[in-house]
Amino acid sequence: MSITDLQKGMATLITVFHKYSGKEGDKTTLSKGELKELLSTELGDILGKSSDKAALDKIFKDLDANADGTVDFQEYITLVAAVTDIGGATVDEATKRMMTFLLDHALSRQYNFLGRNGKREFKALKLYEVIYGGLKKNAMTSQITRKDAEKAVSKWLIGARDRGGNRQARQATPQQGL
Numbered sequence: 001m002s003i004t005d006l007q008k009g010m011a012t013l014i015t016v017f018h019k020y021s022g023k024e025g026d027k028t029t030l031s032k033g034e035l036k037e038l039l040s041t042e043l044g045d046i047l048g049k050s051s052d053k054a055a056l057d058k059i060f061k062d063l064d065a066n067a068d069g070t071v072d073f074q075e076y077i078t079l080v081a082a083v084t085d086i087g088g089a090t091v092d093e094a095t096k097r098m099m100t101f102l103l104d105h106a107l108s109r110q111y112n113f114l115g116r117n118g119k120r121e122f123k124a125l126k127l128y129e130v131i132y133g134g135l136k137k138n139a140m141t142s143q144i145t146r147k148d149a150e151k152a153v154s155k156w157l158i159g160a161r162d163r164g165g166n167r168q169a170r171q172a173t174p175q176q177g178l
């Protein structure tokens with residue numbers, strides 16, 4: 001696999017972490033407020049609706065592995081590593097596994113790849129770089145180009161409207177009529 005792609009992905013994640021960790025208190029860790037801002041600004045409310053207090057509390061608790069009330073860089077990277085280490089034997093399968101892990105049903109329907117037809121743009125999210133990095137890291141799919149990744153992610157997002165709400169349980173307040 002290309003070391004450059006992995007380095008680029010890591011550099012992006014490090015930059016994002018420090019951009020928010022430096023806002024208040026300890027500059028090397030994320031407070032709950034900083035995490036909320038990072039999620040909603042950089043990841044487009046991915047990992048659950050970060051405006052929802054219960055959802056945010058759960059994400060924060062999951063990330064704060066040593067339960068000291070802050071999320072340090074190691075804890076933050078563990079999440080990214082878990083997502084990009086999720087496996088899958090084909091590009092479509094690997095994409096599906098990562099996307100299903102990251103986005104609930106209602107959220108995935110709000111996006112398409114280029115943000116056309118009044119939807120939000122997935123390509124612009126830092127999360128897309130995480131998905132692409134995961135595909136390059138996976139030995140079964142490491143040969144793919146950026147174009148292949150775009151195709152697989154687009155396809156998954158288009159299919160979102162036909163899938164049932166298999167992630168409904170994660171939502172604190174189900175959204176109707178989407």
Ligand SMILES: [Ca+2]
Pocket residue numbers: 063064065066067068069070071072075
């Ligand atoms: Ca911690």
